[in-house]
Amino acid sequence: MANTQAITRTALSLELPAQQMRDFQTATRLTAAEATALTLLPLAPRYPPIVHSLDVVRAGKRIPSLDWLFPTAARYCPDCLAGDGTPAQTDHGGPWKIEWRLPAVFACSHHQRFLEHLCPACRRSIADHGVGQLIPRPTITGLHPSQCRVPLDHGARRSQRAAQLCGGRLDQPQLAPAGPCPGNSPTYRRRS
Numbered sequence: 001m002a003n004t005q006a007i008t009r010t011a012l013s014l015e016l017p018a019q020q021m022r023d024f025q026t027a028t029r030l031t032a033a034e035a036t037a038l039t040l041l042p043l044a045p046r047y048p049p050i051v052h053s054l055d056v057v058r059a060g061k062r063i064p065s066l067d068w069l070f071p072t073a074a075r076y077c078p079d080c081l082a083g084d085g086t087p088a089q090t091d092h093g094g095p096w097k098i099e100w101r102l103p104a105v106f107a108c109s110h111h112q113r114f115l116e117h118l119c120p121a122c123r124r125s126i127a128d129h130g131v132g133q134l135i136p137r138p139t140i141t142g143l144h145p146s147q148c149r150v151p152l153d154h155g156a157r158r159s160q161r162a163a164q165l166c167g168g169r170l171d172q173p174q175l176a177p178a179g180p181c182p183g184n185s186p187t188y189r190r191r192s
Contacts, residue, residue, distance in 0.1 A: 075100050075106070075116065077097075077113065082171040119168045122152075126150060142163075151166075
């Protein structure tokens with residue numbers, strides 16, 4: 001049986017329906033442009049699979065499979081997750097960027113580095129559960145947004161407590177980074 005909750009979440013990352021957009025804007029005090037920027041809609045002109053999926057969703061059809069749009073692997077930039085030093089990002093970490101979900105995105109253009117997909121603590125894929133959510137297991141309390149949510153026990157796929165998860169920090173410099181993007185120095189530089 002298909003996971004309709006995952007399909008719904010995926011459709012919402014493409015574009016929010018009008019009423020949900022208004023409710024979201026009210027709750028977050030964002031403008032329409034700011035709220036829309038949190039979806040994949042602004043990337044549609046540059047990435048045709050988004051347009052195809054939007055057409056399917058707007059026609060009221062179920063999205064059959066989105067592996068070509070949303071891979072099951074999750075990727076991240078440790079430097080982005082570390083934040084920019086503002087009080088909010090110091091407390092909660094930097095943003096998980098929606099474009100990291102797209103198969104065509106493999107590097108952080110801001111920090112000029114390849115995206116990571118392994119936790120530096122447990123050395124397992126941060127999307128070990130195979131769902132491909134931007135932040136795996138987002139409802140588990142007690143974890144910082146930049147902590148790894150991979151179950152410590154391979155059999156604990158549906159772990160619902162922070163104590164059962166890795167908890168390694170993804171926003172820390174890594175000893176063996178994926179590597180710099182072409183044109184950068186091959187030497188890894190630690191953040192100060």
